[in-house]
Amino acid sequence: MNMRRRVTLRCLVDDLDTDWSDEGQHRFIVSLRQKVADVVAGDAKDSSLGRDLRALPGMNLLAHPLVTHFENQFAGVGDHQRENIGNLSDPHWWKQKTGRWRGAASDHSRLGDGVWLCAGGRRTAGSNDDFYAVFKSNVLSYGPEGYFPAAEDAVLLRAENKIHLLDAWKLQLQLVANVLLADAASHPGTTIGPVEITTPNLSSREDALAGLSVCVEEMPAGDDVMYACLVIVEPSMSANRLFVTQLIETVTAAIQVDPAEWRMALHGPEGRATSHEAALDRSHLDRARQIRQAGQLEEDEEARSLTLGVNAHYSRRERLTDASVAGSPVEAICGYWFVPTADHETRDVCAECHEGHEALAT
Amino acid sequence: MTTQTLPAASVPATEIEHLETFQKTLPTASTLRHALSKITDDLKSGSDLVVASGEETLTPSQAAKILGISRGHLYKVLDSGALAFDIVGERDRRINHADLVDYQTRLQRARAEQARDLAHRDSIEDELLDHMD
Numbered sequence: 087m088n089m090r091r092r093v094t095l096r097c098l099v100d101d102l103d104t105d106w107s108d109e110g111q112h113r114f115i116v117s118l119r120q121k122v123a124d125v126v127a128g129d130a131k132d133s134s135l136g137r138d139l140r141a142l143p144g145m146n147l148l149a150h151p152l153v154t155h156f157e158n159q160f161a162g163v164g165d166h167q168r169e170n171i172g173n174l175s176d177p178h179w180w181k182q183k184t185g186r187w188r189g190a191a192s193d194h195s196r197l198g199d200g201v202w203l204c205a206g207g208r209r210t211a212g213s214n215d216d217f218y219a220v221f222k223s224n225v226l227s228y229g230p231e232g233y234f235p236a237a238e239d240a241v242l243l244r245a246e247n248k249i250h251l252l253d254a255w256k257l258q259l260q261l262v263a264n265v266l267l268a269d270a271a272s273h274p275g276t277t278i279g280p281v282e283i284t285t286p287n288l289s290s291r292e293d294a295l296a297g298l299s300v301c302v303e304e305m306p307a308g309d310d311v312m313y314a315c316l317v318i319v320e321p322s323m324s325a326n327r328l329f330v331t332q333l334i335e336t337v338t339a340a341i342q343v344d345p346a347e348w349r350m351a352l353h354g355p356e357g358r359a360t361s362h363e364a365a366l367d368r369s370h371l372d373r374a375r376q377i378r379q380a381g382q383l384e385e386d387e388e389a390r391s392l393t394l395g396v397n398a399h400y401s402r403r404e405r406l407t408d409a410s411v412a413g414s415p416v417e418a419i420c421g422y423w424f425v426p427t428a429d430h431e432t433r434d435v436c437a438e439c440h441e442g443h444e445a446l447a448t
Numbered sequence: 449m450t451t452q453t454l455p456a457a458s459v460p461a462t463e464i465e466h467l468e469t470f471q472k473t474l475p476t477a478s479t480l481r482h483a484l485s486k487i488t489d490d491l492k493s494g495s496d497l498v499v500a501s502g503e504e505t506l507t508p509s510q511a512a513k514i515l516g517i518s519r520g521h522l523y524k525v526l527d528s529g530a531l532a533f534d535i536v537g538e539r540d541r542r543i544n545h546a547d548l549v550d551y552q553t554r555l556q557r558a559r560a561e562q563a564r565d566l567a568h569r570d571s572i573e574d575e576l577l578d579h580m581d
Contacts, residue, residue, distance in 0.1 A: 131577075131578045132577040132578055132580075133571075133574040133575050133576075133577045133578045134574075135577075136573065136574030136577050137570065137574060245577060248577045248580045249577070251580065252573070252576060252577070252580070285579075285580075286580055287580055287581065288580055288581055289581065301524070303520050314518055314520055314521070316520070316521060316524060318524075326579055328572055328575055328576055328579065329576060329579070331562075331565045331572060332569075332572065332573065332576060334562075335565075335566065335569060345566060349516055349517050349521070350555070350558065350559055350562060351515065351517050351521060351522075351525050351530070351555060352525070352530050352551065352554060352555055352558060353524070353525060353528045353530050354528045354529060354530055355528070355529035355530065357530060357554065359528070359530075360558070361521065361524060361525065361528075363517055363518060363521045391569070392566060392569075394566065394567075413567070414560070414564070415559075415560040415561075415563035415564050415567075417556070417559070417560075419493055421516035423556075423559040423560055423562065423563040424563050424566075424567075425563055425564060425566070425567035441494060442493035442494055442495070443493070445456075445492050445493050445494045
């Protein structure tokens with residue numbers, strides 16, 4: 087048995103009001119619940135939950151003893167004896183018991199998919215069954231629905247599903263990019279692709295996003311050989327600009343993580359497509375071939391994105407002053423476009439910029 | 449061939465100084481002063497210059513240099529139809545200077561936008577969630 091484990095927001099916030107091993111996490115959940123309420127009310131969108139959800143482990147991995155116990159019970163490790171609370175049925179409720187905490191969980195279909203931890207409470211001295219008795223009496227008097235996952239839980243689940251889907255989509259793109267690169271490296275001068283990339287959706291609808299192609303050409307460099315890699319992205323007519331932006335970021339990062347190594351050009355007669363060029367060495371191609379052969383990314387290869395600020399870049403002074411104030415992009419002496427940040431002092435300076443800057447100073 | 453390439457290394461520092469002294473005699477709002485200051489900046493930072501009038505044409509190598517991309521990349525751009533060119537002689541390509549300036553302007557805008565997107569990628573990633581139903 088390996089069901090998706092979920093905990094209702096009501097239970098996390100109202101019932102599990104103490105004993106968190108990370109008290110900050112509880113406060114975080116309390117504020118998250120407020121943001122979720124805004125989404126339920128239509129005052130905010132799923133995007134408002136993105137950053138918080140990425141900062142949290144799954145709802146089933148939060149730092150509370152009852153949640154940990156629930157997770158261990160249902161995570162599919164070992165065989166657990168389950169005890170029903172007060173012979174309730176439709177739905178049934180499983181007893182959750184750890185230390186002084188008691189809880190109620192159910193995998194009944196009335197609650198939706200997976201198994202839910204819906205209520206919790208502390209055992210008070212002298213009685214082992216306080217929580218279960220109160221729970222049973224509430225269910226019998228008012229019905230079980232008050233404990234069921236609510237609209238807020240559905241919103242949270244939807245947002246989490248989207249994030250998982252987006253992450254899976256990005257991993258898939260990294261894989262596709264490396265497979266195309268490996269094939270292009272085996273056929274220098276030939277453009278491999280386009281491969282049709284679709285937008286990630288919760289529904290099974292497949293919206294064409296862009297065609298992706300890769301071409302590699304060998305460049306003699308002294309005794310060694312370098313490789314000019316060209317990635318071509320051709321957005322479909324209905325493509326959402328944001329997804330195209332994300333596609334380009336993910337695909338280029340999968341090949342070469344330093345954005346300053348890439349040069350973009352506008353491609354195609356309509357000026358909607360772009361081509362992205364980077365000089366690669368043998369190690370980049372070897373890595374792509376390994377990934378292609380394994381058919382998957384290494385663990386530590388997962389979730390690669392462009393690494394900002396690998397080197398510091400110089401721009402002409404007057405442009406830089408304007409940009410730092412407004413947060414606008416500037417062109418560095420080496421031709422790389424970037425938005426200046428204040429933390430450049432600790433970094434090595436890009437060699438090309440350094441040379442150009444020295445020359446300017448004389 | 450009317451376009452002229454001026455390698456930065458071929459210009460002595462004393463000549464650049466002369467040019468700089470002269471440009472400072474022009475009014476600060478002068479467009480000529482701005483153009484000359486770009487020339488001195490570029491020469492000082494070691495960038496080769498391509499000098500052309502609006503009517504003139506550039507070779508692929510010159511165009512690639514201006515756009516900051518490799519020649520191979522430029523040929524792909526030309527083949528894609530993104531930038532117009534003429535064929536001279538057997539098969540040599542020439543790019544009209546005005547076309548290149550127009551392309552470069554759009555390209556610099558796109559590069560600036562890409563840099564801005566990258567700086568704000570966290571919010572872009574959040575925003576994607578609103579387009580995944």
